[in-house]
Amino acid sequence: MSDASQTLTLLAPVEGLVIPLNEVPDPVFAxxxxxxxxxxxxxxxxxxxxxxxxxxxxxxxxHALTLRTDAGLELLIHLGLDTVELQGQGIELxxxxxxxxxAGEPLxxxxxxVLALGASALITxxxxxxxxxxxxxxxxxxxxxxxxxxxxxLVLTRSVAExxxxxxxxxPMVERCxxxxxxxxxxxxxxxxxxxxxxxxxVNLEVHREPAAEGAGANVESLSALMNLGLVAGxxxxxxxxxxxGEAALDAAEALLTTPEAEExxxxxxxxxxxxxxxxxxxxxxxxxxxxxxGPLVVYRP
Numbered sequence: 001m002s003d004a005s006q007t008l009t010l011l012a013p014v015e016g017l018v019i020p021l022n023e024v025p026d027p028v029f030a031x032x033x034x035x036x037x038x039x040x041x042x043x044x045x046x047x048x049x050x051x052x053x054x055x056x057x058x059x060x061x062x063h064a065l066t067l068r069t070d071a072g073l074e075l076l077i078h079l080g081l082d083t084v085e086l087q088g089q090g091i092e093l094x095x096x097x098x099x100x101x102x103a104g105e106p107l108x109x110x111x112x113x114v115l116a117l118g119a120s121a122l123i124t125x126x127x128x129x130x131x132x133x134x135x136x137x138x139x140x141x142x143x144x145x146x147x148x149x150x151x152x153x154l155v156l157t158r159s160v161a162e163x164x165x166x167x168x169x170x171x172p173m174v175e176r177c178x179x180x181x182x183x184x185x186x187x188x189x190x191x192x193x194x195x196x197x198x199x200x201x202x203v204n205l206e207v208h209r210e211p212a213a214e215g216a217g218a219n220v221e222s223l224s225a226l227m228n229l230g231l232v233a234g235x236x237x238x239x240x241x242x243x244x245x246g247e248a249a250l251d252a253a254e255a256l257l258t259t260p261e262a263e264e265x266x267x268x269x270x271x272x273x274x275x276x277x278x279x280x281x282x283x284x285x286x287x288x289x290x291x292x293x294x295g296p297l298v299v300y301r302p
Contacts, residue, residue, distance in 0.1 A: 010050040010154040016040035033192040037127035057224035062091040066224040072132030082120040090114025174246040186231040203243030210236035
């Protein structure tokens, strides 16, 4: 950070190829439901801190973590797509919630082969989920640009005069109890959809664990707090919505959280085994990351 806290630079957490966030093959990331940012197709097997900050969220399945800077900005680093389905296989977290890290410190190691076989893609989004008044400048690197670990990736600015406007939602408070049916639990994708529901209906929406316990609730505007609830399939929870369209918001939230198919998205799962016999000259493989490759193809047969 420099110029009296006016500029914040984010460094590449891993060597990789730049992919615009709106071209990531996942509608929640591409639609900016989680926030603005960028993505990398990693060429290394260790993610590093893109800036100084505190680790405020680590996914139970180790595939995602959130870092908060001293200036209040929250940054989600999501290793691969659909990696939540791996339940932590092939990923080793090197930090925990509450740790203070410096830019460049290692955050997690991963086995690219394990992820490539079990996830939709290795593409890793880096998303500003809580801007805290910061504005993202246009990325300096274009699509397909290879960036080195620690190279400048994104720059954000904030004027001294810029402040978050406090808004108060008025209206009746309504509640609803339900059981979470999402197989992967309440991770980044459904968390972003809950926030989108709250904004669409103009309500203040909270999620609370049941039975009620101190600190076991979160406003959906804070994705890190929401994911830190640690809600898994079968968890009992209570939704609270305040606003004139509270009941409609609860209907939408309940449909999301109690329908297993609701968390599916457009990217298909990688094939498991061969679907049909191979013809002459055909080779079988698994997609590690979507894209186009050119060059000689060599087949090794021991």
